Amino acid sequence: MIKIQKVSKSFNSKEILSDISLDIKKQDFVAIIGPNGAGKTTLLKTINGLIIPDRGKVRVFNQDPYKNGLAVRKKVGFIFQNEFILKNVPLSVKDVVCVGRIGVKGLFKNLTAEDFASVKKAMEEVGIMELEDRPAGFLSGGEQRKVSIARELARDVEVLLLDEILINLDPASQMEINSLISSIYKKHKLTIVFVTHLLRYLPEEITRVVALKDGKLFGDFSARDVDSKDLSRLYGINEESLKKYVGNFKL
Amino acid sequence: MWEILSYNYFQNALMGSILAGVGLGIVGVWVVLLRIPFVGVAISHAAFAGSVIGLLFGVNPIMMAIVFSLLASISIGPIAEKSGLEANVIIGIIFSLVLGVAFLGLGLIKGPKTEAFNLIWGSILTLSRVNIYLNAGITFLVILFLLFLGKEIKAVFYNREVAMASGIPEKFIFFSLLFLSGFVICLNLNTIGGILIFSLLINPPSAARILTHSLSKMYFLSILFGIISCLLGLIFSYMFGVPAGATIIIVSSIIFIISMVLRGRNGS
Numbered sequence: 001m002i003k004i005q006k007v008s009k010s011f012n013s014k015e016i017l018s019d020i021s022l023d024i025k026k027q028d029f030v031a032i033i034g035p036n037g038a039g040k041t042t043l044l045k046t047i048n049g050l051i052i053p054d055r056g057k058v059r060v061f062n063q064d065p066y067k068n069g070l071a072v073r074k075k076v077g078f079i080f081q082n083e084f085i086l087k088n089v090p091l092s093v094k095d096v097v098c099v100g101r102i103g104v105k106g107l108f109k110n111l112t113a114e115d116f117a118s119v120k121k122a123m124e125e126v127g128i129m130e131l132e133d134r135p136a137g138f139l140s141g142g143e144q145r146k147v148s149i150a151r152e153l154a155r156d157v158e159v160l161l162l163d164e165i166l167i168n169l170d171p172a173s174q175m176e177i178n179s180l181i182s183s184i185y186k187k188h189k190l191t192i193v194f195v196t197h198l199l200r201y202l203p204e205e206i207t208r209v210v211a212l213k214d215g216k217l218f219g220d221f222s223a224r225d226v227d228s229k230d231l232s233r234l235y236g237i238n239e240e241s242l243k244k245y246v247g248n249f250k251l
Numbered sequence: 252m253w254e255i256l257s258y259n260y261f262q263n264a265l266m267g268s269i270l271a272g273v274g275l276g277i278v279g280v281w282v283v284l285l286r287i288p289f290v291g292v293a294i295s296h297a298a299f300a301g302s303v304i305g306l307l308f309g310v311n312p313i314m315m316a317i318v319f320s321l322l323a324s325i326s327i328g329p330i331a332e333k334s335g336l337e338a339n340v341i342i343g344i345i346f347s348l349v350l351g352v353a354f355l356g357l358g359l360i361k362g363p364k365t366e367a368f369n370l371i372w373g374s375i376l377t378l379s380r381v382n383i384y385l386n387a388g389i390t391f392l393v394i395l396f397l398l399f400l401g402k403e404i405k406a407v408f409y410n411r412e413v414a415m416a417s418g419i420p421e422k423f424i425f426f427s428l429l430f431l432s433g434f435v436i437c438l439n440l441n442t443i444g445g446i447l448i449f450s451l452l453i454n455p456p457s458a459a460r461i462l463t464h465s466l467s468k469m470y471f472l473s474i475l476f477g478i479i480s481c482l483l484g485l486i487f488s489y490m491f492g493v494p495a496g497a498t499i500i501i502v503s504s505i506i507f508i509i510s511m512v513l514r515g516r517n518g519s
Binding site for chain 2: 048050069070071073074078080083085088089090091092095096098099100102103104105107108110111135136148151155
């Protein structure tokens, strides 16, 4: 479904991704972890063509996501890490969820009753129907995350790319969003790539853990295999300290 | 007072006012929500620089004003994209560049410079039928763009990166918004003038934003406030024998203040 072959990318002469190869299959639920600056977000953005690799090849549904960006992005959802809604933009929650249908619909076509039905269904599933008419810029962090999830659900995507979506949320909201993502994964049989720092709160359904360090592939583990020894080497801190922080890391 | 309506120049001024209210009311919403208010100042000074260069080289100054302001509006988006800087920064750079060109040209022109300064101060009572047709054309184009691509424009306001990741051609939409805004501003310079146009571009949509959380209502109120500002400004200008540009701006500012008071009362 997603094939990444020997991909490298530099910014300002600094190599952010170096010779990365990865094969993500249908219904994989992949966590991408690694220290700050490891290239996690860059890797995610190459998957939907927002960043073009300097070398190597990315194929999503056998298509080049940069050359066929609009077509690929119709099937690939993306939630950004700092995706906040500006207070000055007069959009309701429903307006924002509708944004998900706009790209699918295409230019010069109005949203139809079918589109609005998808929007309603997505809002119901995420549990934000009562927020429908609220100004989107005035929501809490957790509510804004749910709106973003509903927006991508309304698109009927097959792949969901999530870039540190738990960041800046309190523990209760982190757990709530995690369980929402898990239930969406099970119900819609999606392929999910989940970039995160919060090892304590990884969803239970994760099938693989891909670790990046200094732009290189540090390890590609099955979720059962990865343990605190691997993490200790990945983050360069001793195992005991890491255990105190993330608990006994075993999925 | 009503006999004034039979004069051609006043009919032109009335039509120019309504078109300015509609055109600037719509692009004002874009400029405010994209947070690039100074685009109005940069475009109007690009037009000023164009007219100065026109006078200097003996080319039609109005035509040169249009060419310069369109060049300025068309280059903001791609330069911002290429340099990785904010559109606001590029607007500042273009503003300083065109101002430099204008001052250089002014220093070199030996004859009268009135035509160039007309674009800065505006003269609604001297609008020609050609001005009206041009303004009507661009206003119609802006309305069509809004009707056919309104949902994509909404997505760009929400978040450009999300719009792009959702399969929306956000660069095309964003660049088109900048270009059309520049075009509308340029063609309305004769009506309101380069310095004062800034207020007519910002006050009506800001007053509208204060009163509503709905984008479609914001468009409607912004257009309404734009038309009211222009028409009342024109009437007061005639009644009191004062410059129309100034009265239009004062009315639009009063509308903004009234909106603030109303919002305070409603507590929203």
